[in-house]
Amino acid sequence: MAPDxxxxxxxxxxxxxxxxxxxxxxxxxxxxxxxxxxxxxxxxTILDVGTDCVKPVYLALKFKPNRIVGIDESxxxxxxxxxxxxxxxxxxxxxxxxxxxxxESDLDRxxxxxxxxxxxxxxxxxxxxxxxxxxxxxxxxxxxxxxxRDRAEKNCIYRFDEKEVFKRLLELGQRIIVxxxxxxxxxxxxxxxxxxxxxxxxxxxRIFSHLCRNYRVEFVRPQRFTLDxxxxxxxxxxxxxxxxxxxxxxxxxxxxxxxxxx
Numbered sequence: 001m002a003p004d005x006x007x008x009x010x011x012x013x014x015x016x017x018x019x020x021x022x023x024x025x026x027x028x029x030x031x032x033x034x035x036x037x038x039x040x041x042x043x044x045t046i047l048d049v050g051t052d053c054v055k056p057v058y059l060a061l062k063f064k065p066n067r068i069v070g071i072d073e074s075x076x077x078x079x080x081x082x083x084x085x086x087x088x089x090x091x092x093x094x095x096x097x098x099x100x101x102x103x104e105s106d107l108d109r110x111x112x113x114x115x116x117x118x119x120x121x122x123x124x125x126x127x128x129x130x131x132x133x134x135x136x137x138x139x140x141x142x143x144x145x146x147x148x149r150d151r152a153e154k155n156c157i158y159r160f161d162e163k164e165v166f167k168r169l170l171e172l173g174q175r176i177i178v179x180x181x182x183x184x185x186x187x188x189x190x191x192x193x194x195x196x197x198x199x200x201x202x203x204x205x206r207i208f209s210h211l212c213r214n215y216r217v218e219f220v221r222p223q224r225f226t227l228d229x230x231x232x233x234x235x236x237x238x239x240x241x242x243x244x245x246x247x248x249x250x251x252x253x254x255x256x257x258x259x260x261x262x
Contacts, residue, residue: 025126028221029179029220032246045120046119047070048068048125049071049072050127055125067092069097070097072098122173126179126181129160129180130195131160138157141197156194158197166215170215170251174251177246177247182200208232212229221244
């Protein structure tokens with residue numbers, strides 16, 4: 001074993017830590033599944049974008065939805081074991097696919113295989129900041145950044161296109177649940193080329209402004225409230241006091257902020 005390679009004990013400890021973190025997050029996320037104050041996932045389907053493979057097990061055991069489909073570009077090595085062994089301890093069908101949300105052709109193949117046109121819920125947990133597709137905006141954080149010097153784009157950060165991302169998410173699910181931790185001054189260890197970099201306060205404000213004009217938005221964390229024209233004034237203070245948000249989005253015929261969608 002090379003000196004810098006983790007020991008078997010360290011690997012087990014890291015795995016345990018990741019499971020504990022996921023369980024703690026789910027205690028905050030699960031409220032976003034409630035309808036009229038009640039969580040009833042019986043017969044429901046869930047798409048877990050950027051799955052850690054832990055949350056599907058928790059949801060399956062506690063709430064017994066009909067099916068959970070998890071997708072990620074790089075699945076944890078435990079994915080296949082969970083998928084096979086879950087048949088023995090859970091009523092829920094759990095499926096995992098190595099697939100990027102940004103790859104429409106691969107994602108369409110998964111949907112066809114699962115024979116699901118639209119899920120009841122789409123969970124996007126600590127993954128929203130990876131759904132970046134625009135031009136590099138790293139210079140906004142680092143004036144010395146030069147894309148030409150970094151051919152691998154290791155230090156690039158693509159622009160987040162909130163209009164396209166949420167439009168696509170709402171084509172996949174009736175309710176989109178977002179749980180996101182953010183600290184733009186820290187490194188994103190899970191960064192893939194320019195598709196990473198934690199969302200900044202300015203990006204969040206732009207995201208919420210777009211969502212408020214076009215969809216129904218309900219916050220769960222750090223406090224419960226409906227996002228509308230009046231409550232938009234809470235966003236700035238909330239983002240300065242907290243480093244995580246949990247909210248859900250649904251389509252609505254009525255506009256919450258402003259007169260016209262943009």
